[in-house]
Amino acid sequence: MSTIAAPNSGTHPVRAWSGVPVLLGVLVLAFLLHIAVGAKQLSIGTVIEALTNFDQTVFDHVIVRNLRLPRAVLAVIVGASLSLAGALMQGVTRNPLADPALLGLTAGAAFAVVIATSVLGLTSMIFIPWIAMLGALGAALVVYLIARLVPGGATPLSLTLSGAAISAFLSAVISVVHLLDQDTFENLRVWLTGGLAGRDITLLLYVGPPIALALIGGVLLAPRVTVLAMGDEVAQGLGVKTGALKVQLLAVVVVLTACSVALAGPLGFIGLVIPHVVRLYVGSDYRWIVPYAALAGAIYLLGVDTIARVAIPPREISTGIITAMIGAPLFVQLVRRRTR
Amino acid sequence: MSAPARHWVLRSKSERIALRLPVRALVALALLSLVLLVTCCVSLATGTYGVALNEVIDTLRGFSISRAIDNVVWEFRFPRTLAAALVGAMMALSGAALQNTTRNGLADPSLVGVSQGAALAVVSLTVVFPDVSGALRPWAAFAGAILVALAIQGLSHTRQGGSAIRFILMGIGLSTFISSITSALMTYGDIDRAMAALSWLAGSINAASWSDVWTLGTWCTVLLPALLAISRSSSATRMGEATAISLGVRTKLIRNLQLAIAVALAAIATSVVGPLGFVGLIAPHAARRIAPAGIGLNLLITAMVGAALVSLADLVGRAAFAPIQIPAGLLTALIGVPLFIVLMVRSRSTASH
Numbered sequence: 001m002s003t004i005a006a007p008n009s010g011t012h013p014v015r016a017w018s019g020v021p022v023l024l025g026v027l028v029l030a031f032l033l034h035i036a037v038g039a040k041q042l043s044i045g046t047v048i049e050a051l052t053n054f055d056q057t058v059f060d061h062v063i064v065r066n067l068r069l070p071r072a073v074l075a076v077i078v079g080a081s082l083s084l085a086g087a088l089m090q091g092v093t094r095n096p097l098a099d100p101a102l103l104g105l106t107a108g109a110a111f112a113v114v115i116a117t118s119v120l121g122l123t124s125m126i127f128i129p130w131i132a133m134l135g136a137l138g139a140a141l142v143v144y145l146i147a148r149l150v151p152g153g154a155t156p157l158s159l160t161l162s163g164a165a166i167s168a169f170l171s172a173v174i175s176v177v178h179l180l181d182q183d184t185f186e187n188l189r190v191w192l193t194g195g196l197a198g199r200d201i202t203l204l205l206y207v208g209p210p211i212a213l214a215l216i217g218g219v220l221l222a223p224r225v226t227v228l229a230m231g232d233e234v235a236q237g238l239g240v241k242t243g244a245l246k247v248q249l250l251a252v253v254v255v256l257t258a259c260s261v262a263l264a265g266p267l268g269f270i271g272l273v274i275p276h277v278v279r280l281y282v283g284s285d286y287r288w289i290v291p292y293a294a295l296a297g298a299i300y301l302l303g304v305d306t307i308a309r310v311a312i313p314p315r316e317i318s319t320g321i322i323t324a325m326i327g328a329p330l331f332v333q334l335v336r337r338r339t340r
Numbered sequence: 341m342s343a344p345a346r347h348w349v350l351r352s353k354s355e356r357i358a359l360r361l362p363v364r365a366l367v368a369l370a371l372l373s374l375v376l377l378v379t380c381c382v383s384l385a386t387g388t389y390g391v392a393l394n395e396v397i398d399t400l401r402g403f404s405i406s407r408a409i410d411n412v413v414w415e416f417r418f419p420r421t422l423a424a425a426l427v428g429a430m431m432a433l434s435g436a437a438l439q440n441t442t443r444n445g446l447a448d449p450s451l452v453g454v455s456q457g458a459a460l461a462v463v464s465l466t467v468v469f470p471d472v473s474g475a476l477r478p479w480a481a482f483a484g485a486i487l488v489a490l491a492i493q494g495l496s497h498t499r500q501g502g503s504a505i506r507f508i509l510m511g512i513g514l515s516t517f518i519s520s521i522t523s524a525l526m527t528y529g530d531i532d533r534a535m536a537a538l539s540w541l542a543g544s545i546n547a548a549s550w551s552d553v554w555t556l557g558t559w560c561t562v563l564l565p566a567l568l569a570i571s572r573s574s575s576a577t578r579m580g581e582a583t584a585i586s587l588g589v590r591t592k593l594i595r596n597l598q599l600a601i602a603v604a605l606a607a608i609a610t611s612v613v614g615p616l617g618f619v620g621l622i623a624p625h626a627a628r629r630i631a632p633a634g635i636g637l638n639l640l641i642t643a644m645v646g647a648a649l650v651s652l653a654d655l656v657g658r659a660a661f662a663p664i665q666i667p668a669g670l671l672t673a674l675i676g677v678p679l680f681i682v683l684m685v686r687s688r689s690t691a692s693h
Binding site: 097146149150151157158160161162164165166168169172173175176179180268269317318320321324325328329331332335336 | 446451495496508509510512513514516517519520521523524617661664665666667670673674677678680681684685
């Protein structure tokens with residue numbers, strides 16, 4: 001339980017606040033860099049000009065506005081959502097291994113979307129976020145129930161194992177559906193690897209409002225997560241209605257995960273990596289961890305996506321592949337430390 | 341087992357050699373062989389080109405009914421059926437050996453990353469170096485699998501010795517890492533090769549040919565006796581490392597040998613049909629449930645269960661959605677995951693570590 005220390009350990013409010021402008025600055029920088037770098041290199045100045053003073057006749061401005069800006073916005077939203085969801089999950093389940101992808105939520109959302117589009121034929125974009133939410137919620141509940149049944153209760157290990165089992169099961173079903181319906185496979189193949197390339201930004205119209213609400217909700221609930229992370233008895237003793245709080249947090253996590261999956265496909269390990277990194281700097285007070293995780297997650301995904309775009313020039317690596325490559329070693333390290 | 345199991349006792353005349361064979365296990369073995377045989381015959385008869393069951397039996401006995409039937413049965417369906425049975429047996433034995441070495445009822449080659457290591461090696465061969473001959477596949481698969489196995493062993497061993505649950509979680513972490521590389525190759529490889537690799541990755545037996553059967557058969561005849569040979573010593577390691585050491589077993593050597601054989605079995609099976617998930621998990625548990633027996637007989641029953649399971653999965657996957665073939669690996673995963681969950685819920689080891 002090394003990661004769960006007393007709240008406010010070594011975090012002075014003044015010091016905690018001071019990080020925000022720094023992170024915001026880095027975020028803006030990463031955002032501009034993400035837009036500037038690519039097949040056609042643009043200067044940061046051009047990017048800023050295109051964003052502030054758009055001129056339709058300038059080709060570079062069109063590149064920025066139509067091709068690169070949507071992707072950068074997507075990276076910010078998805079990165080912030082997933083790492084905030086991960087931070088909340090780690091607090092609620094008191095589990096350093098919690099992550100929307102590891103605990104099966106992402107697989108549930110992806111499964112629901114695949115079933116809806118290929119079996120039920122629901123291709124309208126309006127439904128996709130809601131279907132994804134249903135899937136994520138169902139998967140979360142099943143994983144939690146299974147882990148509860150394991151002798152010893154919902155420990156990090158049993159949660160992770162049951163998450164892995166559910167993910168394996170759902171991905172087997174997804175594969176069966178694919179084989180039965182080869183036409184949708186071409187469309188879904190790239191989506192299912194998780195990435196930000198060629199995403200439909202208009203989906204943001206439907207996904208944006210719930211994500212914004214959930215992000216705000218997550219930040220508002222964060223102070224009480226600190227208490228919850230000390231254990232249910234302690235939280236109840238301090239007057240927190242743990243049941244209601246858990247339901248609210250579950251709703252926030254499900255909405256954030258499902259909308260991220262709808263936007264960018266299943267991206268693993270962002271929710272695992274970022275909260276742990278943030279915790280190194282701000283201690284274990286979720287009041288700070290949660291907003292910092294959102295900012296750092298946005299920066300992280302912008303950075304990863306920039307790497308994905310420029311690593312092997314003519315081609316592009318899927319973003320989800322890189323997040324897994326970075327996240328999996330950290331997971332291994334956490335398991336090593338945790339079960340030593 | 342409430343009542344003590346009945347045994348047949350076989351003695352040679354001078355009573356130098358005596359075998360005490362549990363009746364129930366022998367009956368189970370016979371029944372499983374029968375199931376396997378029936379499944380194989382039905383599998384030979386099922387397909388787009390209809391062949392009656394008695395025609396299949398006649399063809400197998402050497403009577404030629406027609407060129408077409410000969411062709412279908414001998415060239416297409418027979419190798420596939422044999423490959424399914426062999427692969428099932430190998431995966432089951434690999435799982436049993438893994439469960440023994442790690443003393444972990446949840447171990448399975450596809451869960452601890454061994455299959456994924458083999459898969460990455462094979463996918464990189466098919467996608468990146470398509471000109472390399474297929475004969476190299478088993479070796480590449482073995483190399484990939486053994487590297488992953490060594491990495492997991494190294495990572496999960498600390499000064500306090502290895503922990504069973506850490507082994508599984510390490511495997512999950514590593515296999516995610518490896519699959520991400522595999523999917524990178526898949527997404528950006530040529531679409532035709534990627535499709536070929538995809539159906540292979542789902543654990544499909546439909547492309548099995550006679551050369552595959554020979555590969556599998558050869559390795560099986562090498563590895564099965566080896567596994568049986570070391571299984572006697574390993575039955576002591578089941579009782580815990582300390583007990584085994586005090587009984588005079590060289591635990592480290594046995595452990596490493598067993599692990600190597602488990603990896604080899606899984607890697608070779610994977611190189612032919614792709615990662616077949618959860619067979620190695622299901623079969624040993626089923627075998628233990630069907631008939632408690634000594635470790636040698638238990639391994640035989642395990643192999644039989646695996647063979648019957650994969651043959652059935654292949655048959656169902658082929659027949660259920662007739663023109664479309666569902667790879668056997670997906671069906672075994674669909675059966676295996678619920679079982680994994682049941683085992684997890686029942687286990688005590690998950691909580692105590």
